[in-house]
Amino acid sequence: METAYNPSAIESKWYAYWLERKLFESKVDDREPYTIVIPPPNVTGVLHMGHMLNNTIQDVLIRRARLQQKNACWVPGTDHASIATEAKVVARLKQQGIAKETLSREEFLKHAWDWTEEYGGVILAQLKRLGASCDWSRTTFTMDQHMYDSVIEVFIDLYEKGHIYRGYRMVNWDPEAKTTLSDEEVIYQEREGNLYYIQYAYTDGSGALTVATTRPETIFGDVAICVNPEDPRYSDKLGKTVFVPIVNREIPIISDTYVDAEFGTGCLKITPAHDQNDKAIGDKYNLEIIDALNSDATLNAHALHYEGLDRFEARPKIAEELQALGLLLKVEKHLNKVGTSERTGAVIEPRLLDQWFLKMEELVKPAIDAVLKNGEIKLHPSKFDNTYKHWLENIRDWNISRQLWWGQQIPAFYYDNTFVVAKSLEEALEKANERAAEQQSNKRYTAADLRQDEDVLDTWFSSWLWPISVFNGILEPDNKEINYYYPTSDLVTGPDILFFWVARMIISGYEYRKTYPFKNVYLTGLVRDKQGRKMSKSLGNSPDALGLIDTYGADAVRVGLLLSSAAGNDLLFDESLCQQGRNFANKIWNAFRLITSWEGAPIAQPEANKIGIEWFNSQFNSTLDFIEDQYAKYRISDALMALYKLIWDDYCSWLLELIKPAYQQPVDEATKKEAFELMERLLVLLHPFMPFLTEELWQQLDARPEGSSICVAHWPQSGPINQPLIGRFNHTQSLISALRTMRKEKHIKPKEILEIQTQKSDHLLVIPEVLSKLGFTSSIEIIESAGDNTLSVRVETTEYYIPFGTQINVEEEVEKLQKELTYQKGFLEIVNRKLTNKRFVDGAPDEVVAAERKKAADAQEKIQTIEITLSKLG
RNA sequence: GGGUGUUUAGCUCAGUUGGUUUAGAGCGCUACCUUGACAGGGUAGAGGUCAUGGGUUCGAAUCCCUUAACACCCACCA
Numbered sequence: 001m002e003t004a005y006n007p008s009a010i011e012s013k014w015y016a017y018w019l020e021r022k023l024f025e026s027k028v029d030d031r032e033p034y035t036i037v038i039p040p041p042n043v044t045g046v047l048h049m050g051h052m053l054n055n056t057i058q059d060v061l062i063r064r065a066r067l068q069q070k071n072a073c074w075v076p077g078t079d080h081a082s083i084a085t086e087a088k089v090v091a092r093l094k095q096q097g098i099a100k101e102t103l104s105r106e107e108f109l110k111h112a113w114d115w116t117e118e119y120g121g122v123i124l125a126q127l128k129r130l131g132a133s134c135d136w137s138r139t140t141f142t143m144d145q146h147m148y149d150s151v152i153e154v155f156i157d158l159y160e161k162g163h164i165y166r167g168y169r170m171v172n173w174d175p176e177a178k179t180t181l182s183d184e185e186v187i188y189q190e191r192e193g194n195l196y197y198i199q200y201a202y203t204d205g206s207g208a209l210t211v212a213t214t215r216p217e218t219i220f221g222d223v224a225i226c227v228n229p230e231d232p233r234y235s236d237k238l239g240k241t242v243f244v245p246i247v248n249r250e251i252p253i254i255s256d257t258y259v260d261a262e263f264g265t266g267c268l269k270i271t272p273a274h275d276q277n278d279k280a281i282g283d284k285y286n287l288e289i290i291d292a293l294n295s296d297a298t299l300n301a302h303a304l305h306y307e308g309l310d311r312f313e314a315r316p317k318i319a320e321e322l323q324a325l326g327l328l329l330k331v332e333k334h335l336n337k338v339g340t341s342e343r344t345g346a347v348i349e350p351r352l353l354d355q356w357f358l359k360m361e362e363l364v365k366p367a368i369d370a371v372l373k374n375g376e377i378k379l380h381p382s383k384f385d386n387t388y389k390h391w392l393e394n395i396r397d398w399n400i401s402r403q404l405w406w407g408q409q410i411p412a413f414y415y416d417n418t419f420v421v422a423k424s425l426e427e428a429l430e431k432a433n434e435r436a437a438e439q440q441s442n443k444r445y446t447a448a449d450l451r452q453d454e455d456v457l458d459t460w461f462s463s464w465l466w467p468i469s470v471f472n473g474i475l476e477p478d479n480k481e482i483n484y485y486y487p488t489s490d491l492v493t494g495p496d497i498l499f500f501w502v503a504r505m506i507i508s509g510y511e512y513r514k515t516y517p518f519k520n521v522y523l524t525g526l527v528r529d530k531q532g533r534k535m536s537k538s539l540g541n542s543p544d545a546l547g548l549i550d551t552y553g554a555d556a557v558r559v560g561l562l563l564s565s566a567a568g569n570d571l572l573f574d575e576s577l578c579q580q581g582r583n584f585a586n587k588i589w590n591a592f593r594l595i596t597s598w599e600g601a602p603i604a605q606p607e608a609n610k611i612g613i614e615w616f617n618s619q620f621n622s623t624l625d626f627i628e629d630q631y632a633k634y635r636i637s638d639a640l641m642a643l644y645k646l647i648w649d650d651y652c653s654w655l656l657e658l659i660k661p662a663y664q665q666p667v668d669e670a671t672k673k674e675a676f677e678l679m680e681r682l683l684v685l686l687h688p689f690m691p692f693l694t695e696e697l698w699q700q701l702d703a704r705p706e707g708s709s710i711c712v713a714h715w716p717q718s719g720p721i722n723q724p725l726i727g728r729f730n731h732t733q734s735l736i737s738a739l740r741t742m743r744k745e746k747h748i749k750p751k752e753i754l755e756i757q758t759q760k761s762d763h764l765l766v767i768p769e770v771l772s773k774l775g776f777t778s779s780i781e782i783i784e785s786a787g788d789n790t791l792s793v794r795v796e797t798t799e800y801y802i803p804f805g806t807q808i809n810v811e812e813e814v815e816k817l818q819k820e821l822t823y824q825k826g827f828l829e830i831v832n833r834k835l836t837n838k839r840f841v842d843g844a845p846d847e848v849v850a851a852e853r854k855k856a857a858d859a860q861e862k863i864q865t866i867e868i869t870l871s872k873l874g
Numbered sequence: 875g876g877g878u879g880u881u882u883a884g885c886u887c888a889g890u891u892g893g894u895u896u897a898g899a900g901c902g903c904u905a906c907c908u909u910g911a912c913a914g915g916g917u918a919g920a921g922g923u924c925a926u927g928g929g930u931u932c933g934a935a936u937c938c939c940u941u942a943a944c945a946c947c948c949a950c951c952a
Contacts, residue, residue: 003912188949195952213952260951268952277950336952350950386878387947394948495946530885532945563900564886570945572886580901583914594911638888641900656911663910737918744906744918823896830896840932848893848933855895 001596005582005589007553011692015128023711024133026073028484034065034072035488037467038134039501040079043141044088044119047126047545049527049535049561049573050494056558057524057636058492059132063688064631065489066133067715073485074133075470076124077140080116082407082459083177083185083343089115089406105405105454112406116143126546131554131691133711140470142462143407150474151408151462152423154512159421163359164400166412166419170276171355171399172339175297176346179403180355182458183396184500186339186348195334196319197265199327200225200242203250209234209242210329212264214336215274216322217314219244220292220303222251224270226281229255231266245327246318247304256281276350289352297349311349356401356410356455366510367503368392376516377506380634384495384523391499400458407456415449425450464504467491467517474512482513491518494526522634525570527561532572548578555690556581562640562689584644585693588686591652592697594660595675601666608769609671612658615729616678618722619650625718627685640689647682654733658773676701681716731765731795736775738793742802746791751776757783757790757801765798785868792817792869797858799865810873817873821866828859 018024026033036058041051058074066072089112090100100108124139140147158164171180196216199208211225222244227234234253241250258281259268272282273291282289292302299306299314306314322328339348370376372389379385401410412419413428420435422428425447432445468474473482487509493502502521509517527535535542548557559581564571623646630639659675661667680701687694687710698710743750756777758764768780783801786792790801791808834840834852841849 004914211952215952258951264952275950275952277952280950334952337949383879390877390948498947526946569880569887574886574901576901577886579914583912586914587912590912590915592911597911633890635888641888644900652912653916660911740917741919747906750907750917827896834893834932837932843932844893851894858895 001593003590003593005553005585005693007555007585007692008550010696011129011131011554014692014695015131017695018133018709018711019136021707021709023709024074025135025137026071028480029071031069031071033485033489034062034068034070035075035485036062036073036490036492037075037470037488038077039491039493039497040077040140040142040463040466041123042081042084043078043116043123044081044085045078045123047123047130048542049545050524051123051127052130052545052557053524053527053561053571054492054494055127055130055132056561057522058490059130059558059691060562060636060688061490061492063133063691063711064715066711067684067687067713069714072133073135073138075138075140076127076132076134076136077138077466077470078120078123078142079459079463080141080143080407082402082404082456083174083179083181085112085115086404086406087177087344108405116141129546129549129554131558133691138470142459142466146472146475147462147469148408150465150469150472151457152411153474154465154508155408155411155457155461156421156423158358158511163363165357165359166354167357168352168354169357169399170279170350171353172341173295173349173351173353174341174344174346175295175349176344177341177404178295180351180353180399180401181341181343181348182399182460185342187342188337188339190335191338193334193336193338194319195264195332196322197329197331198245198322199329200245200269201327202237203241203243206240208327209237209253209267210265211267211269213269214334215315216318217299217303217306217311218271218274218292219269219318220247220299220306221271221273221290222249222269223272223282223287223290224251224285225253226259226268226270227253227255227266228257228259228261230257231255231259231261233266245322245325247302254285256284273352274350279352291352293349293351297347312347355399356412356457357397358400358461359397360395360507363507363511364392364395367506370506370510370516377519377521379521379523381523384498387495388498388503392503398458400461401453401455402458403454404456405454407459408462410453410455410457412453413450414453415445415451419453425452428452460500460504463501464508465512467505467509468512477512486513487516488518490520490522492522492524495523496526498523520634527573528570530572530574532570535573543573543575548575552578552582553585553692555585555693559584559640559689562637563644564637584648585690587648587652588690588693588697591647591656592679592701594656595672595679596700598661598672598675599666600669600672603666603668605668605670606769608773609659609668611725611729611767611769612655613671613674613678614722615725616650616655617719618726620646620678620681621718621721622726623650624685624716625721628718643682643685643689647686651678651682654774658770684710684713684716687711687713728765728767729770731798732767732770732775734795735766735771735793735800738795738800739775739777739802742791742793746804746808753778754802755781757781757786757803758798759783759785765796786872788872790872794862794865797861797865799869814870814873817866817870821863821870824859824862824866828856828863831856831859 038058039054062072062074092115093100093111127134155164172183172186174181193214195212195214197210197212198216199210201208209225225242237253238255239253241252243249244251258277259266270278270281270287272279272287272289290302292299293311294300297311299309299311301307306318319328340346341348368389371379371385379388411423412421413425415432420428420431422431428450429445429447432450436443436445465474467486467488468482471482471485472479473486491502505517509515529535529541533541556578560577563577563580623642627639627642630642659671680698683694683698695710739754754777758780766780771777772779786801787803789805789808790803791813792799792801831852835856
């Protein structure tokens with residue numbers, strides 16, 4: 001066996017083995033199900049650190065459930081990501097010299113599918129490298145036929161229930177992707193801009209008023225000037241009209257309390273086509289709507305000679321012209337928030353358009369109760385409850401239409417001045433004709449009269465059904481899969497999609513299954529670089545995920561990611577974490593090499609081994625209890641750290657060192673057998689974190705039947721804990737450590753046998769067998785009082801003496817003891833201060849007071865022994 | 875502008891409803907050791923007035939208030 005663990009060959013060998021044996025596949029049976037649906041990555045995405053963290057956690061949970069003999073089912077898949085994918089396809093076509101506008105819908109979709117097939121498998125293959133134990137036979141794509149049909153079914157259902165409506169509304173327009181976005185897809189950024197003070201002349205020639213605006217290019221859409229009715233500066237101007245500069249259109253001066261008299265000049269220009277608030281005011285006062293922009297954010301004919309110019313190019317030119325006209329009073333620097341597209345980064349243009357909306361007010365109610373009132377769903381960490389609550393309580397209607405082709409086409413069919421919503425053209429025709437008949441019309445419609453809505457649905461309008469539709473629970477709500485696997489168990493995802501996805505899945509879950517989609521939501525942190533910056537392509541600070549696996553091994557990378565990722569806290573990723581994971585893998589590898597190199601012999605088991613193994617069993621059980629508790633709280637990294645220490649410190653450093661036979665000597669059969677059994681239980685506990693290494697060692701540890709795997713081994717049960725033994729072992733460990741320190745300080749040879757004496761004969765706390773093997777001591781001698789020329793070490797209140805001839809440095813020893821004496825005296829004083837405080841003795845609980853009394857007694861005893869030793873040293 | 879969270883050893887973080895020694899872990903650091911599992915190792919050690927100021931309490935890293943820095947979320951101020 002090699003002296004170091006070499007992951008690459010082992011990883012590919014076992015992953016293939018697992019797939020071949022179909023160990024990750026799940027079928028409905030009578031066991032308890034444990035289900036996770038993957039947050040579907042973008043179909044054309046590549047694995048990044050966030051995915052790695054996310055999916056490692058899911059794999060840990062699912063592998064543990066599998067070991068607990070649950071029916072573990074992890075459903076993988078990908079998302080069609082309409083805007084992102086369409087943007088990439090458009091860009092590639094452009095490279096090939098093809099403009100999207102020249103293609104028909106069908107032709108374009110053909111290109112999109114080609115692209116999807118080309119890149120679609122990449123990220124799933126990468127997840128396999130990480131060791132993800134998904135049921136690949138269930139791989140689902142949000143554009144699969146049944147997924148597509150589910151979305152259409154839901155759209156029609158919600159429409160018929162009156163939750164979906166079509167409305168002419170101010171929406172967020174992405175001029176680059178030429179589509180609308182939901183409010184959630186708009187990211188506000190602070191940008192430095194200008195505040196332009198523009199003069200609008202009164203039409204009666206009595207001078208001009210000044211309006212402050214950040215967007216002079218929108219003056220072509222101005223339909224009024226609005227002031228606050230309480231503003232004395234303008235009280236006599238109401239009812240007058242002014243000229244819009246450049247176009248010289250006449251507009252009225254109106255008043256509304258919306259206007260803040262303090263801001264700018266107290267005059268607000270009203271441009272209903274280009275601003276949400278202006279639209280509200282326009283509606284209130286029945287003002288005209290003048291849209292001065294084209295869909296690509298260039299100015300249109302309303303802007304006269306600026307027609308065709310981009311909005312940002314036009315802005316300074318308009319300012320120049322105003323300057324020339326003497327109408328630009330001043331320009332001030334102004335910091336304002338600009339909405340940008342999450343996908344393309346383009347500055348969002350508010351625009352009035354016909355769009356489809358989902359009414360949220362009613363749908364959202366059970367989703368609020370589920371998390372905040374009934375506790376049916378728990379968020380981990382729970383600090384996200386507030387964020388969740390705030391969003392749901394202030395939710396607005398969801399714009400679900402997108403002006404794209406890649407996605408589920410909205411099943412609305414227009415004819416004459418109306419429309420029907422239907423699954424297919426045939427059904428739409430039927431409906432249209434039925435309706436005509438109802439209205440006593442003789443008109444018969446044909447396919448040529450109907451035109452399907454060109455738009456597709458928001459990507460999230462398909463992924464919000466994911467936990468239901470992957471089990472076909474929309475189209476066949478009573479099929480046995482959905483009834484068995486749903487509600488799923490845990491969801492693991494990033495907090496950045498809490499609203500986009502998590503909240504909406506909860507909403508759809510209650511609407512379509514009358515219950516929650518998952519019981520627990522584990523929100524991971526964002527993966528940042530060492531300097532705390534978000535990992536991003538543009539910064540180039542994201543390590544190559546697969547490169548890390550190549551360098552350190554998948555197990556090491558998994559451990560590295562988990563070691564410092566408390567739920568919900570961001571994690572600063574550093575490659576040294578992977579090194580730590582790799583070192584751990586190597587440590588286990590070598591522990592395995594050690595025990596398997598032992599030759600077993602039919603000899604009596606040494607007492608030390610018996611005690612050591614009993615101690616380790618107790619330690620194991622105690623740690624297992626702790627680990628179970630950490631899992632229950634979704635504290636995965638703490639569970640891993642406890643296991644790390646159990647293996648490295650307790651198993652390797654203490655137990656194996658204790659039972660290790662002398663060089664080239666055999667070990668007794670019983671010890672060998674027990675060491676193997678313990679190793680096997682540790683491997684099972686470790687398997688969810690390090691699947692490859694544990695499989696390799698588990699297979700080598702014993703002759704396994706054909707086709708067996710640690711993946712489906714049994715999770716260990718906790719057993720009795722011998723607490724007094726743990727106490728004595730700890731005491732012995734402390735004494736051994738103290739001796740090691742002493743040897744180092746006094747330059748005594750590390751393995752030189754020492755004699756140990758102690759006065760405490762009544763209850764010997766030390767385990768002599770362990771002490772003599774690991775502390776290199778002869779048997780312990782009980783003495784009446786310390787002799788001359790001894791060194792002393794103390795564990796708790798017990799003093800141990802080591803006779804050491806005349807060579808000891810008395811001064812040094814005295815100094816050390818004096819220091820300790822001072823500390824103990826100071827400590828005793830603090831405790832006594834409490835104990836002499838009547839209010840403490842009366843007020844504090846009895847056990848606390850008793851504990852303080854014990855401290856005082858212990859300290860006194862220590863002081864006494866130190867003083868005796870000091871007096872001996874003279 | 876509103877909200878939430880964070881601030882504990884050089885770094886990353888624990889610290890569970892205030893009370894087991896005048897605070898813990900992992901990594902890093904320092905010294906020494908190391909030819910019998912592992913130098914990707916062993917042993918030991920050093921490192922913190924728990925962000926600030928105040929308050930409650932017999933007792934505060936822990937509860938309350940002030941201030942500061944940082945992070946995230948939400949919001950239509952031209």
